[in-house]
Amino acid sequence: MKGLKKTRRIQIIALAFVALAGATALIGYAMRDGINFFRAPAQVVSEPPAEGEVFRLGGLVEEGSIVRGQGETITFRVTDGAESIPVAFTGVLPDLFSEGQGMVGTGQMVGGTFQATEILAKHDETYMPKEVMDALKEQGVYQDPKAPSDS
Template identity: 50%
Template sequence: MNRKQKRLSIIAGGAIFLAAAAALVMSALNDQIVFFSSPTDIHSRPVSPDTRIRLGGLVEEGTVIRGEGAKVTFKVTDTNDSVEVTYNGILPDLFREGQGVVAEGIYDPASRVFTADTILAKHDENYMPKEVADALKAQGVWQEGEGGPKPASANN
């Protein structure tokens, strides 16, 4: 092998090594990636009981029930369908009925209950997770207006 061939083989070997490392990282992260689903999505397509997912929508009015200790039960709705959520922990300060929320956890199709281990609430009056806002806009219940996006029911 001459000098040029050695250099090319080293570069090719390095590229193959980097591609293999990237493939391993991507395959490892594939199990950790959590996608957003609305209540309608969860009920319309099969979800295996051990799949970790994100559920997003609005906290349904009148459904927040505080249990023993830090246990809370509430429903998340996209105004078309709703899912019961149980959570054992401290809720974010801005969590309240009628506000946007994203819950991470596992949905059990047999009991139709979503067990959340993480609750994310909006951080100011104009914030809504993009996926939640897009799903609500697609259903015609979210409208842009002065001061940022607001639910269509708030404009009435």
């Protein structure tokens, strides 16, 4: 009787392990297309993305670069201080989108221009996506809005 209980316990543990491994594999398979890594403009220039690769581009909207066309397409440039990438977006921009502010866009490179399908803007006057802030700090152009000014 003891041998049967031990065998049954081992079978249950093995079945639980197989179920856990299967669930993990299914989650990983489902997420493979949903993970878009953030890239700064300098990274896009130094390591161009593969043709048709969807990724996130973030940085600051360059001053004086927003051009609103005849239709719904808006073009502007995103910079991290080192490089600048042209962006085209068709649709309605977030209310808080403006020049000199942080943004993250999802899309792909088409002929040297980032074709965005989604644009996210900062939430308030001090918010900036962590990835954008880190990239700007690496470039040495990030200024903490909470830091006292020199003036």
